[in-house]
Amino acid sequence: MMLRGTLWMLLRSQWLLLLAITLYGWAFSATPDRALEALKVAGNSFSSVLLLIVAVMGLVGVIQVWISRDLISRLLGRQGGFRAFFIAAACGTVLIGPAYIIFPLLMSIRAQGARWGVIVTVLAAYAVKIPMIPLEVQYLGWGFSLTRSLLTILFAIPIGLAVEAIMERPTADGGH
Numbered sequence: 001m002m003l004r005g006t007l008w009m010l011l012r013s014q015w016l017l018l019l020a021i022t023l024y025g026w027a028f029s030a031t032p033d034r035a036l037e038a039l040k041v042a043g044n045s046f047s048s049v050l051l052l053i054v055a056v057m058g059l060v061g062v063i064q065v066w067i068s069r070d071l072i073s074r075l076l077g078r079q080g081g082f083r084a085f086f087i088a089a090a091c092g093t094v095l096i097g098p099a100y101i102i103f104p105l106l107m108s109i110r111a112q113g114a115r116w117g118v119i120v121t122v123l124a125a126y127a128v129k130i131p132m133i134p135l136e137v138q139y140l141g142w143g144f145s146l147t148r149s150l151l152t153i154l155f156a157i158p159i160g161l162a163v164e165a166i167m168e169r170p171t172a173d174g175g176h
Contacts, residue, residue, distance in 0.1 A: 049098075056101045060108040073113030080118075085157045088118040092125025092156065093149075102126060117157075117164030124156035 011018065027035035076084045095102060106119045128149045136145045 049100075052097070052101060056104055060104050063105070063108050064112065067112070069112045072109055076109060076114035076118045078115060080115075084115065084118050085121050085160060088121035088160065089125040089153055089156050092122040093128040093130045093153065095122070095126050096129055096131050099126075115164060116167040117160035119160075120163040121156045121160030124159045125153055127152050 024035060024039065027038065073079060075087060080087070102123070106114075106122060110116070110119050133145055133149065136148075
């Protein structure tokens with residue numbers, strides 16, 4: 001019985017990896033040459049982001065150790081008030097890189113006391129990416145870039161507040 005529970009937990013936690021292994025097994029049985037080519041492409045993609053993933057995990061660790069829970073709670077929690085949302089919007093606009101870098105970082109500060117609304121505001125404002133604006137302007141023009149950036153930042157805080165209201169709504173079992 002214990003083995004069945006452990007196996008079930010493994011399947012639930014590693015389903016994506018197991019699905020990928022199964023699909024690669026099927027691909028190798030169907031067309032080995034193309035499956036090997038796909039595996040090489042996947043390996044190259046993984047190796048290109050591996051250093052970045054390790055760096056982000058290191059940054060998450062540093063934040064958890066060096067930045068106190070009290071400071072995060074004071075700046076980005078309920079104590080931070082509305083100022084926390086402006087900090088979140090500003091931080092979201094200067095972050096660059098793929099989203100898989102930001103998710104662990106945001107969950108780390110969430111675990112240290114940041115509000116759900118702050119987390120969502122960072123994610124919403126992250127669509128602006130100030131360092132990328134010159135490239136956007138080059139392809140899409142100033143009018144589009146400024147309009148999109150302003151509307152994104154203006155709606156980031158209301159979206160954060162709306163998601164926070166939903167996340168903190170009591171459930172039928174009395175929890176959140």
